Amino acid sequence: MTLTPTHRYDDIIELPHHVSYTRPRMSAHNRAAQFMPFAALNGYDAIIMETARQTQRRVELDVDARQSLDERLRRIAGHEQDHPRIAVTFFMPDPRKDGGVYVTVTDELRRIDQAHRLLRLGNGQTVPLGDIIDIRETADADGADGNAAGDDTAGGDVAGGDVADGMMHDARPMITRDRQRL
Numbered sequence: 193m194t195l196t197p198t199h200r201y202d203d204i205i206e207l208p209h210h211v212s213y214t215r216p217r218m219s220a221h222n223r224a225a226q227f228m229p230f231a232a233l234n235g236y237d238a239i240i241m242e243t244a245r246q247t248q249r250r251v252e253l254d255v256d257a258r259q260s261l262d263e264r265l266r267r268i269a270g271h272e273q274d275h276p277r278i279a280v281t282f283f284m285p286d287p288r289k290d291g292g293v294y295v296t297v298t299d300e301l302r303r304i305d306q307a308h309r310l311l312r313l314g315n316g317q318t319v320p321l322g323d324i325i326d327i328r329e330t331a332d333a334d335g336a337d338g339n340a341a342g343d344d345t346a347g348g349d350v351a352g353g354d355v356a357d358g359m360m361h362d363a364r365p366m367i368t369r370d371r372q373r374l
Contacts (some may be wrong), residue, residue: 249291
């Protein structure tokens with residue numbers, strides 16, 4: 193098929209561009225916005241971002257680590273009425289996908305609720321005992337709240353010396369393997 197020149201528009205090709213007298217001229221910005229791509233699938237970008245977001249797997253402590261953690265928790269529980277300042281590292285499950293994140297919170301201990309298996313902190317936060325992977329007393333008494341994910345307050349022994357007779361003598365471990373899935 194060959195193209196043959198036509199002269200169908202020769203009468204209007206040289207005319208000036210029409211300018212409306214009743215409507216204002218559209219700005220270049222607004223005109224360009226007409227041709228911008230649009231989100232054909234509402235929420236698709238949010239789904240892609242959520243899929244790309246990384247989570248961590250829950251770590252299962254071995255027997256020795258659980259016993260050490262249980263011993264430190266008992267020492268702290270022995271003088272919980274003094275409301276010691278503690279640094280606790282625990283697993284916070286992600287509400288939208290498998291996994292979660294490990295968070296370290298430094299705050300004042302309010303109480304250890306054995307019935308509900310919760311650690312209650314001064315800021316009102318509750319931490320399930322089964323999610324704790326590290327706990328220690330801190331000497332930081334300036335009231336600064338050191339909430340952070342993955343800071344280096346984890347790992348370390350409980351500050352302080354001997355535990356008074358107020359220590360709990362219950363033989364049951366405070367930290368147990370009560371989780372079914374990782």
